[in-house]
Amino acid sequence: MGEAQGFAYAQRAEGSVVITHHGRVAGTLRGGRAAEFLAEVGDDPQLVMARWTGNYRRGNERAARQHPRNRA
Numbered sequence: 679m680g681e682a683q684g685f686a687y688a689q690r691a692e693g694s695v696v697i698t699h700h701g702r703v704a705g706t707l708r709g710g711r712a713a714e715f716l717a718e719v720g721d722d723p724q725l726v727m728a729r730w731t732g733n734y735r736r737g738n739e740r741a742a743r744q745h746p747r748n749r750a
Contacts, residue, residue: 685727
């Protein structure tokens with residue numbers, strides 16, 4: 679799987695965390711989820727942010743849509 683790029687996060691004063699992908703908001707975490715994210719983000723920030731926003735499935739989605747089994 680390719681490495682996720684373009685993610686950034688900002689911790690706000692009220693404790694929430696805003697995750698952006700290429701400058702667009704990809705998710706906002708508040709409370710316990712924000713604290714959990716901040717504890718985990720030190721390992722591999724790009725991969726962690728991709729996983730938390732659900733933006734980690736990249737690859738054959740377009741090809742799978744064209745498969746005869748998946749046509750409507």
